[in-house]
Each structure stands twice: as C-alpha cells, then as structure tokens.
Amino acid sequence: MDVKRLQQLLESVQSGDTSVEDALESLKRLPYEDLGYATLDSHRSLRTGFPEVIFCASKTAAQIAGIVERMRTYSDTILATRVTPEAFEAMRLCAPEAVYHEAARIALIARQTPVPKDPSRYILVVSAGTSDIAVAEEAAVTAEAMGSRVERLYDVGVAGIHRLLGRTALLQNANALVVVAGMEGALASVVGGLVSRPVVAVPTSVGYGASFQGLAALLTMLNSCASGVAVVNIDNGFGAGFFAHLVNER
Amino acid sequence: MDVKRLQQLLESVQSGDTSVEDALESLKRLPYEDLGYATLDSHRSLRTGFPEVIFCASKTAAQIAGIVERMRTYSDTILATRVTPEAFEAMRLCAPEAVYHEAARIALIARQTPVPKDPSRYILVVSAGTSDIAVAEEAAVTAEAMGSRVERLYDVGVAGIHRLLGRTALLQNANALVVVAGMEGALASVVGGLVSRPVVAVPTSVGYGASFQGLAALLTMLNSCASGVAVVNIDNGFGAGFFAHLVNER
Amino acid sequence: MDVKRLQQLLESVQSGDTSVEDALESLKRLPYEDLGYATLDSHRSLRTGFPEVIFCASKTAAQIAGIVERMRTYSDTILATRVTPEAFEAMRLCAPEAVYHEAARIALIARQTPVPKDPSRYILVVSAGTSDIAVAEEAAVTAEAMGSRVERLYDVGVAGIHRLLGRTALLQNANALVVVAGMEGALASVVGGLVSRPVVAVPTSVGYGASFQGLAALLTMLNSCASGVAVVNIDNGFGAGFFAHLVNER
C-alpha cells in the first residue's frame, strides 16, 4: 500500500502533475510509520496464523469487547489471554465464533482452526505440578492457535523423577519444549539434560514463603546447569508458547 | 557396550548357561547408569558437532589442562569457556591444535573446522555497546563451533536507534537472534519488535550503580513487551549461542 | 506580615519605646518559621499558577473535603491527585467549581483555566501502553493545571518502534518530555536517544511476575544509556508533570 502511494507520487512527478518541490514536501510529510508499518508489521499480515494478541488483565470486559470488535474487522485470528469468564461473555456478544479455553484462560476468535503444516514436528509442554497447569495450558493453546502441534506431559515434577524418565521418547522426539514449574523450578534443568532441542522454561508463581511469587523458580531456571534452556517471565505461558512456535515452525 | 552385556546375558539364557532366575537378578543389578548413559548421552555422541564443554572459571590452569587431556581421547570437539591467556597456554601444551578466541575468552580444540550445513540460515548476534562484545563473541564463537553460520551487528544500542533501523534486512533475514545488552538492556525488546524469529536475550553485567551487576538488564529482558524473546543468565554468552544453534539447526 | 512585625519592632526601638535589650530578646524569640514561612512559601504565593496539592490516597472522602474547604479560602488553584469518584462527589459539595479528570484521577479546583504563556513551548507526554494512560494523564493534567501546553502520544511502546519513529517531529519539537512505561520500561531510552531536550521518565506498576510492581521499569530507566533522562517514583505521574512544567516554564 505504501509502495503504491510512493509509486503514485513518482508517476505524478513523471507526468508533471506534481512538481519536485511538492513531491519533496510530500515525501517529508509521508509518515515514517507508514513505511515502518508496512515493513515491521509484515510478519503479521504476511504470515498465516499469526494472531493479534490482547492481554486482558487489568482491562474491563467492555474495553476488551471494544478492542475485539475493532480488530475483528481486519484480522483473521485474535488471541486473548488472561480472560475471565465474565470477559468472555462480553466478547462473545460481538464475536459469536469465539471459543473459550477455560484452563488456559484464553479466548480464540478465528475464521478457521489452524492446522499444523508438518504434524511430525511437535512442541511438548511439560508441567511440574497440577497447579502449574493454567500456565502450561496458556502456552499450549497459544502454540496451537499459531499452528503448531502440541503434546502435553503434566504433573511430572522432579520429586518423583521416574514419572519423567518413563517418557524419554516423548521428550526426546519433541522439536521444542516448554517446561512450566513453580516452587523450586528444578524441572527445567532435568528436562534440559535429557533432550537436545531448545527448552523454554516458564517459572510460575505457584508456591509460598521463600518462593517469593515465582522468584525462586525464575532464578533456578536462569542458573540452569543444563545447556539449551532459556527463560520467560513468571507465569508467561503465552510468551513461552509463542516462542516455542517460532522455534518449531521451521 | 551395555547393549553387548545385555546381548551376552540373553544369549546365555538362550543357551541355558544362565537360568531365568539368575538372569533376572543380573538384570536387577545391571547398573541404571549404563543404560542411562547410552541413551542420555547419545545426543552428544550421535550428533556431529556437539562439543564437550568446559567452564573454566574458578579452575586452575593445571586442572583445565588435565581435563582437556582426558577429554581429547574420546571427543572430537572441545569447547572451553572463560579461558584466561594463562589457562590457554597450559591447554596448548597438551593440545597443540587448540585455537584461542581472545575476545570471546573461548578455546576451541577440534579435529576439523565445523562447516554450516545450510549457509543460507544464519544466527545474528547483536550487541548494544562495545563493552558487551566479550559476551557477544562468546555466543558467536559457541554457535560457530557447533556448526552455525553467525553474523555480527555490534554497538547498536537503543540510544541511537537509527544504527539498528538501518540494518532491517540483516535483522529480519536471520533465522535466530542473540541480543546482548547491559545497562538497561532495552535492545532486546526493540529487536524483538522488528523480527519474527526467536530472540535469545543475554543481559550483561556492564553498567554501574542501579544496574546491580546485570539485574536491571535481566529484569528488562524478562518483562519484554515484545513476543518471541527468551532470556538466559547474566553474561551467559555460551548458553545463548548454544540455544540459538539448537533453534537454527533445523 | 513578618516584615511588618520586624518594622514595628525597629520603629519601637527608634522611638525609644523598646530598649535594645528587649528588642534583642524579642528578635531571639521571633519564631523562625515566620521568617522562614514568608521566604520559603513565596514560591507558591508569588508565582501564578502554582497549585496547592492534595495527595488523596489513604484519606477518607470526608477528610479530603475538609482540607479542600480550608484551602479554598486562601488558594486560587487546588490540585487533588488519586481522587476516587466518591471522593470527588464529596469534594464537589464544598467546591462546586471542581472539575474531575477521570482518566487522570485528578480533581482541579481553580478560579480560572490556566493559559500557557508561550504556546509554542509544549510538553510531550508519551506512554508505552494503554494501561499506562492513567499515569500519563496524571502527568499531563498536572502540567496543564500549572500552565503548560501539553501534547500526548500514547501507546507507542518499543515492541512496535515504527509507531514512535513516525512522530519524530512531534518528539523533537517538544520542550520537555514525560515518558510513561511499565513492563520493561525501554521506551524512555529510545525517546531519550531521539531528542535533545530533558526526558522525565515515569516507571509504572503495569506488568506481572518479574516486573515486581514497577521495579523492573524503574531500574531500566535509571540505567538508561541515553543521556538526558531522569526518573521519578513508580506511578508518580504528578511528580513528572510538575517537574516537566518547571523545565518548560522558562
């Protein structure tokens, strides 16, 4: 589009309809963001399956509905995170095709269900405890919404290491892994030592006392003695799922 | 070897030399680690180019030389990080083929130079300031040692954003990115917003006062408002290069 | 008034009604605060447009109304921050001219609307995300109440840097800037690198996990690699607006 405007301007100069001075002024006025926008946002518009994302925490149900209504006019896929049941009700009024993934607190508004291009490549989402599942599901649903195949392996914390060791094949065949753990967060290191593919570690705020709302797990993961582990923010299941999809897609 | 022992045992049962009961006992006694070792380490022995790694900080030159000597008997490639010039001198005595990457503080002992399988895929290592280059080089040399093609874009911190914006193509064509920044670490977010491939962010301890030895940059990167950014430990150039190679290799 | 008392005393000495000794004693007893008060508060009473300020957080609606009632007898302009709708209702009962800036959570009680002395000089208030707007508005409305012209540029966070780069002129022509950002707070550094006027950075508590209620953004801003950036407390929009007005006014 920007290119079109540039082309029109140049043609207008060529034809003599516009003087060089006016074109120069026009180019100066030409907003940067337009050039920028076309370039920078191309990763969104040009790639199928990259959703628009709404982070719903600290927004009212009405605000969220308003944003959805506007986005829906130009975007095929909208992914809303941290969605309460109330917010979802408001959302569905303006977007009846919206689907609510309750465990993940995600609402997905998509014209069509994304289908993995290469089903042999999958992301494995691993969680340490049952309380970490909300964050794990946020990661899993995000990656699925972007078009990745996702497998799940939940409640396999290191206090019972055999639960993990019995699934070596599932672990080692994954193309990318998301490891979600609260409390001491040791699972990321153990998984990192078992596989040779990238592990995205997500500390959760699950725990009490000296877990300091996820700080303990965060530090554990950052100091992982296993190579191949990188970390996202506490409870940031969305970020982990998004990152893992980028790794997985090619 | 373990497989050989298993095979011998089974053949012995088959031939009647060993009773089922004795074989059962024998299998129970069979050390886990042997089975485990073969499986778990296979990602190293079976994949070309995965080096053995020695973290040399807080080891004496003599200790490092000793480890190198032993490793050299069974490993094609050894990557030693945080190597001082003194340590390298000791290392070279027992491994004359060792090459020292001074800026990266890495010594590489390899039978042959790794060649990227697919030269069209490259990792871009970006650094904010000149003081971050040691960490950036640790990432770059690590990824190269593992077989990735690496491009470098240094000293493009956000205080002069034009330095970065002029290299959009270099940024957007990278298959994986490593962003190295100290002080406020804002570069990771800006790069993350410009590209659609995974960004591995490395906070560095460069700075003073409220940088708290890299904590400020670490928190910045963990809270990145750009999707597609994951973080490794402060000054962990090796970890970032290793991770980026895993992303890049397929 | 103090000056008057001093004058009376001196005249009394001159006329012989008071001995030197008694005057000396009297001067010693003369309370410091009177001299001090006149001097120190003159910046308020002597400068038009400097409002009295009430920080309403943790005060009851009744308390706030009481303070307003008293202040209104001697002050032309009262600026109340962190005002809830309930507190505003109570305030309006005793000050019907009060105006509520809901987004800014500010109530303004002023005899007349302040008019910028030099409309060519303006403060630009920039915010990273929509959730930062409450703090940004607190800054903007404060500066306007003090007599500055204010322009706004909202939702231009660094994850989409083109949004910012398209407004270079608006940025570079500002006489002072307030940059409001939560999460990783990188916007202050980027803006600081684009302009050559003072940037007042306001970290906000927007974010979760390792944002630690604004600590991450605060550290980012304090470590800004761009010169010309100074920082106020987390969520302190009022302080930033006040400071920016001081910069702007001459």
Place this chain on the structure above:
Amino acid sequence: MDVKRLQQLLESVQSGDTSVEDALESLKRLPYEDLGYATLDSHRSLRTGFPEVIFCASKTAAQIAGIVERMRTYSDTILATRVTPEAFEAMRLCAPEAVYHEAARIALIARQTPVPKDPSRYILVVSAGTSDIAVAEEAAVTAEAMGSRVERLYDVGVAGIHRLLGRTALLQNANALVVVAGMEGALASVVGGLVSRPVVAVPTSVGYGASFQGLAALLTMLNSCASGVAVVNIDNGFGAGFFAHLVNER
C-alpha cells in the same frame, strides 16, 4: 544531504532519466540509517557545545586513546568520564590540548572553552558531604563543558541544616539544581522544598552497611516528598550535569 539525494532522484524521474520502477527500487534501497542518522545526530552536529562522550570505566588506556584519536578528527569537543590518571596520560599523547579535571575524573578535549550564553542563568551543584565531591564535580564539569555557568555548594548535609539555610538566595536563584548525596540522601528533599526550579538528585555509593552501595540514597530520592525532584543513577554525576544543562540552556 538526504534531502538533496531525494531531490536529485525526483528531478531524475521528472526529466525521464529514471523510470518510476527504478526510483521506487532506489527509494526502497535508500538506507534508513541515512535519513535516521542525519536527523537523529543533528542534535550533536547542529548544536555548538554538545560534546562527544566517552565512558572510560572498563576500557584500557590504549583503547581510550584510540577512540579519542578517531573522534578528534570530526568533533570539536570530547568529554571523557571516569578517567584515571594513567588513561589521561595516554590520552594526552594523541590530544595535547586535553585538560584533566582530577576531582571530577573528567578529561576535556576542546578547541575552545565554552562560554555561557546567558551568565545570569546558573546551575547550582550541591553536595551533602566531602566524600560526594567526586560525583558533584563530574556533574559540574560536565555542565560547564556543555556551556552552562555552574555554582558549587558543597558539604551542606542535613545533619547541620543551618549550613544550607544560610544560602537561601544562592539556592533560590539557581535555574536548575543538582543535589549529590550518599548515605541517607535526605538533602534532595530538603533542597527540593526550598526552591521552585528543577532539582536533579544524584545518589552516591558513599556510605556503608545498610546504604547498600547507594541503594538507600536512591530510594530516598525517588520517594522525595518534595515536588520538582527527579533522579539519575547512583554516582551518575555526568548524567545529572547533562540533564541540568538541558534544563538550563533555554
């Protein structure tokens, strides 16, 4: 210059020497950084007295000398901070006109001494203790190098408040103030309450125990109950002097 290139291109299209397609390609290839560079760096090249700055901490004397040598070819004024006597010796070999401000640890390489445009406007640099003077001088010399008149008021910490109160006129006539304090850093609040111009507060790492290398003073200043106070990083005298000059210059 960029405008010239644009103009040439447009004229070439107008004259028919360049086709629209080629011009389009040419515009796409037109490096961003050039446009960006010209714009963004103009605040340096177009304004007299804005020095190039070298942060010398963690650079070797040889590196610093090298940078100075290169910069000297295109810049009238170079300001080097955190300069050790050894580094200065190396610097002077390639820039004999270099002047060393020992207390400020600053080296200044300038063709001519900057002269304040309006000598009636001055910055007041205030320090709490004698140990804070190194940082205070860094602020003072920086602002002077940029062309501001600077006054100094040192060793007036709040434990002896009379030292400060006796200088009210000096404080209240300043156009901008820099307050430098370690330990508990209370001086910034007190000064902020005495003046009606912007106060840039610089916490220092002077202190011991629970000063936590300047953290205590930093928090004090960020929480200042006086309006009109903004804060820079611990020990960042340069940043404060730079900021104060921006405030002072118009």
Place this chain on the structure above:
Amino acid sequence: MDVKRLQQLLESVQSGDTSVEDALESLKRLPYEDLGYATLDSHRSLRTGFPEVIFCASKTAAQIAGIVERMRTYSDTILATRVTPEAFEAMRLCAPEAVYHEAARIALIARQTPVPKDPSRYILVVSAGTSDIAVAEEAAVTAEAMGSRVERLYDVGVAGIHRLLGRTALLQNANALVVVAGMEGALASVVGGLVSRPVVAVPTSVGYGASFQGLAALLTMLNSCASGVAVVNIDNGFGAGFFAHLVNER
C-alpha cells in the same frame, strides 16, 4: 509386575520363542518408568505409616474431594494440609473416617491411628509465640500421623528466656526438635545451643514491616550460630514434621 514382564521375556528367550535380537529390542523399549516406578515408589508402599500427602492450598473443595476419593482406593493413610473447614466438609462426604485437626489445618484419613514404635523417643515441637501455633501444629500432627511421639512446648520466645530455660530436661531429652518462630526467629539459635540433637527450624510469616513475610526469620535461622540447626521454607510446618519424623524413626 515389571519383574514379571522381565521374567516372561527371559523365559521366552530361554524357550526359544523370542530371539535374542527381539528380546534386546524389547528391553530397549521397556519403559524406564516401570523399573523406576517400582524402585522409587517403594519407600511409600513398603514402609508402613508413610502417608500420601495433598497440599490443598489453591485447590477447590471439589478438586480435593476428587483426589481423596481416588487415593483412598489404594492408600491406607492420607494427610491433607492447608485444609479449610469448607474443604474438610467436602472431604468428609467421600471419606467419613476423616479427622480434622483445626489448629493444624490438617485432615487425616487413616484406617488406624499410628502408634509410635518406640515411645521413649519423641519429637519436641517448640513455638515462639501464640501466632506461630498453626504452623507448629502442622508439624506436630504431621509427625504424629507418620508414627512419631510428639511433645509440645509453645509460646516460649526469647524475649522471656526463662520460659525456655525452665524446660531444659524436656528439651534435652528430645530425639529431634522442631522450632517454629516468626518475627526475628531467634528461638532456633537459642534452642540449638541448649540441645545436642538435630533442630529443624521453621520460620513463619508472623510479623510486620521489616519481617518481610518471614524473610527476617528465615535469614536468622540460616545464619544460626548454633550447630545442629537446619531450616525449611517459611510456614512449612508439614516439611519440618516430616523431616523430624525421618530423624526420629531410627
């Protein structure tokens, strides 16, 4: 069971029904977890009195009831911690034999009351203040449920050291001690200096201000100048009781 499968496989090899190659493949496929499970979980199934444990914080009453219902089919003893009265009501519907220890917030579902093997060996649970009793009781009831004899000594904080010194025999005859204290947590050091048996220290979140939700007590206990003190997480009465039972049981 695993052993059975192994035996069957070996017999099949012996009989010639399975070739050595196939058996070898079969052994490789034999899931780790089976071998692992039998071994690793034996400490639960083989030792009488080791309860299954449910950490009920952040689980709904319905979820807890569901878990209890399932566990009850294969476990003789279930210990549920952080149980609210509401959760207990739900629990009792499916497990009528459940007993609620209100002060300890523990529900115990056991076929029979555990009886200490050696009643002469006891654990002493000591608490500093009345507010620490909830955590102390969690420790005491846990250890009792596992089969230890437990004595209690509550409200003997160091501000009135005589309360402690009068119970020297009770302290010195204990086989293991649990010391529960909030605020400054000094009790652990004092008790550690009085006895020659292991002391498990439990910091509690009791306190305000600079207790930082138990951090102060935690640091105190970690730095205990008395030998023989080890520490568990803030408020982790369960962990302390569990650990003390392990020490006590032989």
Place this chain on the structure above:
Amino acid sequence: MDVKRLQQLLESVQSGDTSVEDALESLKRLPYEDLGYATLDSHRSLRTGFPEVIFCASKTAAQIAGIVERMRTYSDTILATRVTPEAFEAMRLCAPEAVYHEAARIALIARQTPVPKDPSRYILVVSAGTSDIAVAEEAAVTAEAMGSRVERLYDVGVAGIHRLLGRTALLQNANALVVVAGMEGALASVVGGLVSRPVVAVPTSVGYGASFQGLAALLTMLNSCASGVAVVNIDNGFGAGFFAHLVNER
C-alpha cells in the same frame, strides 16, 4: 513459691530429714524456670506503670477478650495495640474501664491514669505527614500509658523545612524524641541534626512505588548522617514509644 520450696528443702536438710545427697539431687531437678521467672519478670511486677502488652493484629476479638480477662486478674495496666473498633467492643464487655484511643488504635485498661513523675521532662513525638499520625499516636499513647509526658509536633515534613525550624525550642528541650516518617523518611536526619538528645526513628509504610512498604524510609533512617538516631521496625509506634519512655524515665 520457689523460695518456699527451697526453704523447705533447706529446713529438711537442717532437721536431718533429708540427706545432703538427696538435697543435691533435688536441687538439680529443681526447675530453672522457677528461679528464672521470679528474677526475670521482676522488671514488670516491681516497677509501677509497666503495662502488660497485647499485640492484637491477627487475633480474633474473642481471643483478645479472653486474654484481657485473664490478665486483668493480676495486672494493673494493660495496653493493647492494633485494636480494631470491633475488638474494642468485645474487650469492653469484660473490662468496662477500657479506654479506646482511636487514632492510635490502642486500648488502655488501667486502674488509674499514670501521672508523669517529673513533668519537666517530656518526649516529643514528631511526624512528617498526616498519614503518619496513626503510628505517631501509637508511640505517644504508649509512652503516656507508661508514665511519660508527651508533646506532639505533627505534619512537619522536610519538604517545608520552615515548619520544623520554627519549633526549635520545642525540639531542643525534649528529653527524648520519636520521629515518625514514611515516604523518604528524611525527617529523622534533620531532627537528629537539630537536637542533642536521643532520637528514636520510626519508618512508616506510608508511600507507594519505590517506598516498598516502608523499606525506603527504613534505609534512610538507618543511614542517617546525624548522630543520635536509632531505628525501630516499620510502623512500630509502640516500640518507639516504649523505648523513648525508657530513655525519659531517668
């Protein structure tokens, strides 16, 4: 009682009813606490005006009433802190003479109003802001309940230093001072510099953002550059009043 037991034992030895050996054994068994109790608690029972203290935070109204009922049987003065209006209602049912100091959140149950022994000696309680008054009153009422004369000087924060300087005599004639301040807590240093008597500093949790619930004020006060300042816990008005009374009483 203990003394009685000792006396009986000695008389029994004297009379020959008990052998020296048996008495020796008996003395060894004699519980420490009895001797200890008499000695250690004497500071309470022997000094008039030392109240029993109940810290009511995190106790139910019923619990508090129960404790009051028991204490009332043996104590002339009971001081209850952090008392809610509901708790006071319950308290008054069993102690009709109870008096509620609402601003201080203190309930006082005393047979007679304490009268200062030496009314010329007074404690001055100083507060920085109106929000600090609850803590300041807790200090003032505590010291009064113990028998000190208390003067108050509220809302004299350092942002308007003249408010403080005008009360020099009141400050300098105090025998002990309590300084209560939140936000940046600078008032303690300024007061400490003005007087030559002990200053007990109380940081409060008043503030937001980087005040970190009183941590900023706490650090400020601990680092006070003025000699003669000591600090108690955040919001610990009781502790400050108690300490100041100890200083004042002789």
Place this chain on the structure above:
Amino acid sequence: MDVKRLQQLLESVQSGDTSVEDALESLKRLPYEDLGYATLDSHRSLRTGFPEVIFCASKTAAQIAGIVERMRTYSDTILATRVTPEAFEAMRLCAPEAVYHEAARIALIARQTPVPKDPSRYILVVSAGTSDIAVAEEAAVTAEAMGSRVERLYDVGVAGIHRLLGRTALLQNANALVVVAGMEGALASVVGGLVSRPVVAVPTSVGYGASFQGLAALLTMLNSCASGVAVVNIDNGFGAGFFAHLVNER
C-alpha cells in the same frame, strides 16, 4: 557574635544612625546561617565532652591529618573513627597527644581524659562473638570519650546462653546497653528480654552466605520481639556508643 551584630544594628537604629528601612533591609540580608549556626551548634560548644568527629573511611592519611590540624585549633576533643595505623601515624605528627585505640580503630585527641559525672551509671557493651569486638570497642571507646562509664561483656552469643545468664546483675544494673552481633543477631532480643533499660542493637557484617553482609542480623534486630530495642546501621559502633551516651548522661 551574631547577637553582637544584632545589638549593634539595634543600637544604631536607636541612635538614629540607621533608618528603620535600612535596618529592615539589613536584617533581611543577615545570613540565616549565622543565627542558625549559633543556635544549632551550641549543643557542641556548650556541652563539655561532646567531641568533634571525623569519619576516616575513604579519606587519605594526609586529608585526615589536615582536618585534625584545623579542628585542633578550636576543639578540645576530637574523635576519629575507622582509623588505620597509617592514618594514625600521620595524625600523631600534628597532634602528639593523640591516643590510638587499635581494637576500636579510633584515635582520640583530647586535652584531658573525660571523667564520668556519675560513676554509678554505666553503659554495658555486649558482643556475641570475638569477631564482633572491633565494632563493640568502637561503641565502648566512643561512649567513654564522651564521658560515660562503660563495662564490657564479650563473646556471650546465644548459642551458649549460659554465658549470658550468669551475668544477670551486670546486665540488669546497666543504665543503657549496646548489643553487638553478627550472623543471626539474636543476642539483642535475648538481652532485651532480660533488662528494663534501653538496648541499642548493632548488627555487624560478620558472617557469610545468607548473612548478606549484615542484612540478616539487621532484620533480626529490627523485628526483635523484645520491647526496648532500637537499631543502628550495620557495623555502626560509633553511632551506638554515641546514642547510648545520650541515654546515659541524664
């Protein structure tokens, strides 16, 4: 002196040599600090035994000697803290009467040895371990230099509580106490529970690991469950001795 100037001015008005207007102007110009200085510093000049204090850390031997030389002309007593042996040598050259208290790292320059006014009142300095003695001696020597009688009780940490309990009389007869402790700092609470006079607690940086350079002991002391305890900065023996003397002197 100021009073003299005031008197001269008044007499000049009385005699008619100065008009009221001129006197008024003159009074306005009369520097605050002069009035302030006389008042505020009187606590030093008017009270016998209050020494001038030099904090020598981070000053060179030459600087310290210079300060001593100047101070010696107007002050009877100079107390220098954190004095190295080298600094003392330099000091003695210009002040031969200087006495070095090596353990306390204090140099005392006094015309005459201070004699306690009331020898029955003493300060007791208590230390937990031998490593805390340097700080304890700083407190003791400071208080002695100011004119207090000081008793010492060292190496009585809570791990061997009997060492403390055997000195009850020494503890309970002290008029003020200083308790110096590192590691977990529990001694302050125990001593606070044994006495009914003010306890000044000094955390020290003695310890390792989670002592965090004295932070653990600092928090312990701030959270002391014993009333009558106030705290100074980590390692601030001087401040504690100074404060205790103020308590002790009347």
Place this chain on the structure above:
Amino acid sequence: MDVKRLQQLLESVQSGDTSVEDALESLKRLPYEDLGYATLDSHRSLRTGFPEVIFCASKTAAQIAGIVERMRTYSDTILATRVTPEAFEAMRLCAPEAVYHEAARIALIARQTPVPKDPSRYILVVSAGTSDIAVAEEAAVTAEAMGSRVERLYDVGVAGIHRLLGRTALLQNANALVVVAGMEGALASVVGGLVSRPVVAVPTSVGYGASFQGLAALLTMLNSCASGVAVVNIDNGFGAGFFAHLVNER
C-alpha cells in the same frame, strides 16, 4: 565445682554452721552461669567425639594458633574450618599432631582417629559439580571427625541425571544425606525424591550472574517439592556435616 559448692552449702546447713535464711540468700546469689555451664556444656564434655570447633575465616594465623594452644589443654578433638595453608603451618607449630584436609580446608587435631560405632550406617555426601567439592569435603570431613562413616558421590548434577540414577542403591541405603550444589541447586529436590531418609541441602556460592552468590541455590532448596529436605547456610559444609552426624549417630 558448682556441685561441690552446693554440697558444701548443704553440709553447712546440716551441721548448723549456716542458717536456712543465709543458705537461702546464698542460693539466690549463686551465679546462674555455674549451674548453667555444667548443664549446657555437658553435651560437649560428656559425649565422646564432639570436637571443639574454630571458625578460622577472618582470624589471623597467630590468633588461631593461640586458640588452638589453649583448647588443646582441655579438649581431645579440635576441628578448625576455613583453614588456609598459612594458618595450618602456624597451627602445626603448637600442635604437631594436626592433620590438614586441604580440599575441605579443615585442620583436625585429635588424640585418636574416630571410629564409627556402627559401620553399617553411613552418611552420603553428594555434590553437583566439581566446583562444589570444597564445601562437600567440609561436610564429609566434619562428619568423619565426629565419628560417622561417610561415603562420597561427586559431580552428579541434574543436567546428566543418569549419573545419579545409576547409584540408586548407594543413595537409598544411606542413613542421612548431604547434598551440595551451586548454580540452580536442583540436585537436592531430585535426591530428596529418590530416598526416604533425611537430606541436608547445602547451597554453594558456585555460579555467576543471577546465582547471586548462592541465593538462587538457597531458594531452590528451601522450595524443594520433595519432602525430607532441610537447608543450611550457603557454603556451610561444616553445619551440614555436623547436622548429618547428629541424624546418623542414633
């Protein structure tokens, strides 16, 4: 000795030489510490193998030698920790039988080598990395010096979990375990999940960046999801070995 004094007093009462009243007075005056000392220290003098302990960090070689010389007159076993080679040389001059455990930095001065009472009970000391061995050896040598049998299992960090899993029997047959780990410290949780005996976890300061000198490992261990894990201070090998011996000895 105390007992003797008591006996003399009683005999004196028996014989009529002392009245009951005088004896009563005498008993009241009888210093606490004497009774206390005998009781409290008995755990040292009465139990064979409990060594005297000297913490040598921050003591000079001369001081250490002095303490050793004195202790040697009354103690059979002296254990000195954190001993440098220089300190050991000084120590050996006065105690020729001293033995230096270099890796553990421990010097042991014992009349005879302690022999485990029950060699079937052993402590297993497990370390994650080679850099943790100094701390691990401090634990091992301490426990051996006290009379425990100790087994070692070093360099079995979780990044290569198979190294650990192959030693299940060694792990599960231990009577007590010490787990030493730096970086992320995850090993304690994994070991805790594999065994049913007490695990004493020792975080080490091994690591860099976000390990924060052992804080990360400390938090990990405190939040261990495995039951049966308690924690000692960072790098406190001595404390862990001491504690483990207490667990092991009966």
